Amino acid sequence: MAATQQTVDAVRDVEKYKYGWETNIDSDMAPKGLSEDIVRFISAKKEEPEWMLEWRLKAYRLWLTQQDQEPDWAKLDYPKIDYQDSYYYAAPNLGDGPKSLDEVDPKLLETYDKLGIPLREQEMLAGVAVDAVFDSVSVATTYKKKLNELGVIFCSMSEAIKEHPELVKKYLGSVVPYSDNFFATLNCAVFTDGSFVYVPKGLRCPMELSTYFRINEKNTGQFERTLIIADEGSYVSYLEGCTAPQRDENQLHAAVVELVVLDDAEIKYSTVQNWYPGDEDGKGGIYNFVTKRAACRGKNSKVMWTQVETGSAITWKYPSCILQGDNSSGEFYSVAITNNRQQADTGTKMIHLGKNTRSKIIAKGISAGRSNSTYRGLVRIQPKAEGARNFTQCDSLLIGNQCGAHTVPYIESRNPTAQTEHEATTSKISDEQMFYCQQRGMNPEEAISLIVNGFCKEVLQTLPMEFAVEAQKLVGISLEGSVG
């Protein structure tokens, strides 16, 4: 907490600075609030080209006119956000973290142990100063070198803007335009960093790309911006987030992820989101407003979204697929777990434009404590989508009698040859099931974890192997304390 206090003090000093902070490019913090000057400050700090700044400003100016358009249709209850009461830029504070694991909150370490995270990774996750995690650095370097040889571009968004402006100009905002929605527009104006991936034609990327290896880019979480392009005939699997709990001083998060998939290409995008959910009364958790969308532009292109959402106080997130290319397909596999006072409104949109496009949705919601979980999904079949098919399955599992599960599916079909299927169930973990497991020696938490993992199996098995093992443990940990 000492570091946080220092940051707060530093900010206070900056705010007091009588000559105005905006000329002070050397400062590591922008003061609270959002203005055109802040947008310029962020762009300047990142040494961005003029076109990037213009784009940000365009978004910012639009956002100003949208103040009455903050989405309110989700089943989420939270106090009105004061956007002038947030920080929009803070440089990563490298070297200011704990010097070793001895200085890290033992509760956090206990969770890492339960997840079976190796010591080295624990150090990274807990933010131990980078030079202390020498091994990881060298691993990351080797990894980057190998990707370079293959022609894969995998770098931070800031780096891509400087090094690959032609690709960024061509694709950034092409899937989620700056005018898309309130939160996406905000992100365009103030995004801090994120990942950029380009996979060249015909390459099947042999390694999972993971944010974990982009270790120099810390603290990019608040307004993350990610762009992945899979050129013709290529394949890539991308892992976002990690199972370890992540804390952040910033309550407001609004990320944008864009995927572009060309002819015969495939992107598999897996997320485990475990941001701080707040305490038992819901105090202090992260508000997570995310816009994720994939454009299946090419014929036979394919996208698979898998998400395991266990964190955040508020989750607003609908990873979507625009199935434009003929025979393209989109799949969405989701597990959303809410406990205590958490609220999640999440689902997907499948927009069928091309012929014989296919989509599949498997959504599993688990609610415990006093939480609420909503599946909200749209399947839209446009007139030209001859022979389009969709299959949707939404299952909700309730633990205890004070939580809620809601399913809001929208199906719009404008082509008579299309077929859509929707299945939904809601169930409770029965006392009989619990007793049966306990009679075999499992304690109540083990029993819940086992039953819930069984419930989510279809989704968890779509995750890459190592991620899946951690996610299974995470499912149990997220529900701790849900049985009295």
Add this chain to the structure above:
Amino acid sequence: MSLIEIKDLHVSVDGKEILKGIDLNMDGGEVHAIMGPNGTGKSTLSYVLAGRDGYEITQGSVLFNGKNLLEMEADERARAGVFLAFQYPMEIPGVATSTFLKTALNAKRREQGLEEIDAMEFLNLIKSKTKELEIPYEMIKRPLNVGFSGGEKKRAEVLQMSLLEPRFAVLDETDSGLDIDALKVVSDGVNNLRSPDRTFLVITHYQRLLSYIVPDHVHVLVGGRIVKSGDKTLAELLEAEGYARFEESEAA
């Protein structure tokens, strides 16, 4: 001291007294059978011994290996060696039978201060157990009890018992829903587990099961009380004459 000592056990459900003073001592290596008509408290006794919620013990005690069983949670009892073969085993969707078995086994091993079982060791163990019980190996890859036939469910129960090696096993109407072939396989499985340091309580409605699993003692439970105890010949007598005369004496 017996392994299990049930003394003057009174149990109510929703204010209604179901068990009205059970006394029963069981020693290591013994097989006890409890027989009785429907609705007489047989299943209640098995659930109370296993620690299911919803039963109010108004009087009496149960000692297991000298410890107060009734103070322990269901999972503690299980890890201490109490096993209940369910009349209606629960379905656990999405959880492979093998995963369930491994989780249960590891819970017991943890209690004993042992490491989690090695994957290869577990595989070999399961292979030999399934073979013994004539369970197709494929079955343990399926979600536990989901879509299992009556016979498969009961075999899966005996498989779990065989793996967890309890000190005290309660078999609740294990014969219900079994055809004669399945009954034989399940009974063989149980008989193979009989040993001097294991005690069985076999609850059944019919004598049929007891010609396969031959008991040392037979007790007749009527109206929440044990009205008569004897050796295996008592079961045969009941088969011939029914429960009517006990019910009459109960009413009187």
